[in-house]
Amino acid sequence: MIVPMEMTCSYAPEGDHEDPADGPRIFDVRDLSVTFNGRSVLRGVNAMALDRQVLAIVGPSGSGKSTLLRTMNRTLELTLDARVTSGDIHFKGERLYGNGTDPRLVRKRICMVHQKPVAFPMSIGENVLFGVRFHKNWNGRTKDEIIRSCLDRVGLWNEVKDRLSDPASRLSVGQLQRLCIARALANDPEAILMDEPCSALDPVSTARIEELILAMKPQLPIVIVTHNLAQARRISDQSLFLYDGQSLEQDTTERIFTHPKNGRVRDFITGKVG
Amino acid sequence: MHNAAVLSPTANMTGSETYRLSVLRDRLWRAALWFCGFIGFLLPVSIISYLVFEGIHRVSWSFLVDYPKGTPLGTQGGIWPAVEGSLALASIGLLVAFPLALGGGLYLSEYGRSQRFNETVRFLVECLAAVPSIIYGLFGYAFLVVFLKFGISLIAGGLVLALIMFPILLIAIQESLRSIDDAYREMGLSLGVTRFYLIRRVLLRKAWRGIVAGIVLAVGHAVGSAAPVLFTASIYFSKGGLGLDRPVMTLPTHLYNLVSEAISFDQAFGTALVLIAGLLIFNASATLLRRLGGGSAQ
């Protein structure tokens, strides 16, 4: 990746953050810095996500997209040596990195879907109930109801309803990714984070996940990291461009992809860089 | 590539004289390696079949459940007190060592957040797993039998065996936890559950095969070792019946006594066979369990 020196402009504040009128900020990332083992990986990132919208995070490999996502539900600290050195994230007005915030409650409310789906060593049904059995958020529903509704929402119910007690490891990768989403939905999350959820999938499965994201949008804010610019355009309302640990630009997807302000963003989008 | 010119033997393809010589040397070398492998196979097979052949006619149900009889004592009768003692010692050892090792393994691979600390402890444990069992016996004698005044007793021997088993178990448990892909932890914890819940529902289910293998290794080691038991728990003959504060007979020490005091080689063959067969059956059933058992179907 060859980048001309004169283009390393710093993050342009304020101006990019004019809220579109439709809704309050759900996520508000303010001046966030993260280090791995002392090496700075995120540097003063600013970003925000709006309710009932999809925020796409794009940028070259190694720019810190996954790291930003992992700070947003406090799974970053599962990596030894990772530290949030400054800044904070506000979720619905609460500080995620405030004193006394329990990371596990944060993770219950903000779920994460990973790049590579993983089946826990139990049946398909139990995989869905994994979080529910811990958080006890039955809310008067039986376990069958929860399994059915969650699998239904991800479009997996008809495919697996006859083999709910089979080991989940027998599913195909595309099905498994949807199971992972169902597993997250069973937690009754208030937001969903997705880290390249389609990169292990074929076009058909990818299309299904995209449909699913659009179907979930009316209920939840969704943040998705993707390498696929066409996908970002198809499904997101807002886009954030990360470069080398800095947030270069955030705007509506429409504007970012048609009239980017930042030169580096323009190069990336037109395929000159990255 | 499939044309006749390439396949036909030409001078270039058969090679020079030196090349043929080195091919010959290669053949010889391979034959030597096959011979090594053959010996590696022959040794266990011949030792086991020799012991079976010599011992099988001595072993019967009454040999297992009878008490030693005859003059000198042990020339007749059975070995029940030794069987009982060995089982009791191994059970006590496992009962004490397993919870400690499981806790230790979980701490090292799941809870401990300092890489340095984990590696240091792991190094220590590996060192201690290599310490000869006779040293454990010395310690057991000086500390448990003499210093704590336990006397030569089941409990002293059981605790010494627990010490011997602890590092073996700990290493097995830590290894089998460590071989689980971190994606499981990341994904499980990102749903907001505690580490303990993740351990219970996911990690132990994926690791249990390795843990069972560790138990087999540790118990086999403990049941077969005579040196540490010799000064902490064992006695020449007992009338059976177990008590924590009383010494016991064990299979390995009984075998040792039968041979070293030249009491009865016939009985010794029987005892050796029972010991070996017991260990092999234990091993095989654990292997079977690991084959058939569900849980961590990949």
Added chain:
Amino acid sequence: MIRHFLAKTLYWSDAAVKKLSFLALGTGVAFLLLMIVFVLRESSLGLGFAMNLFDFLVRQPWAPMATPPSHGIFHAWISTLVVTGLSLGLAIPLGFGIGLFLSEVAPRWVQQVMQPALEVLAGIPAVVYGFFGYVTLVRNFETWFDMPAGECLLIAGLILAVMVLPFVASTAAEAFRGVAQDLREMAYGLGVTQLYVMRRVLFRKALPGLFAAVALGLARALGETLAVLMLAGNTVAVPHSLLDRGQPLTALLTTELGETVVHSDKYQALFASGFILLIVVLGINVMIWTLKHRFLERSHA
């Protein structure tokens, strides 16, 4: 909120498990450290023996009944050295051969037969090996070599070699298997013979692992007790040939400890020899550890 409360108890139990597991780890490791300290304490090594280590190790004979009694362990460590050297001299070439065979030559089904066979060999208890050696070799040696009693260092070394063999073989096999497959294919791709690849590529790449195999075998052989106790003859004379009887350190400990007055000079001498054995084995382990780390570093580079 009730749900919150439930979650709180679960969090609390997680913290409790964390503490408990740390406690378990601490207990186990503390006892093991206590062992080292205690063996050292019982030997009073700091007091008596450090001053005349030379007497203890070389000059004095083992004669606890003499007046004045003397407690030297020259005969014992010489016996240990002879028996260990003999057993490793046999087990290392054979073990490396088996390791190479398993990782490079054997077809899959042969590997599947050999693996459990070696496990069986490793799983046979020492006392059974001692017994086996006694009934097969000792009796025959009496007639073959016209010896009054057949026990000797040679037999102990032979049987010990069989005992150490599976450990050396499987560690060596692991070391050879650890050599990257593409390296191997690249080497074969140049049209050379298997022997050539083994000599020029595999041995070099696997060297640290092979050292570890030797060290592991050494540690095993040094600490082995029952077999040498039953086969080496158990006499306090200094051995002069392989057919002489001897008394390796571990055999000395086992023979004498039971009938020794606690904290007597002899008792301290026994613990001192135990401590020396312990230190040697720990030293070997440190060596294995360093090798492993150097190996890891190199394979990352």
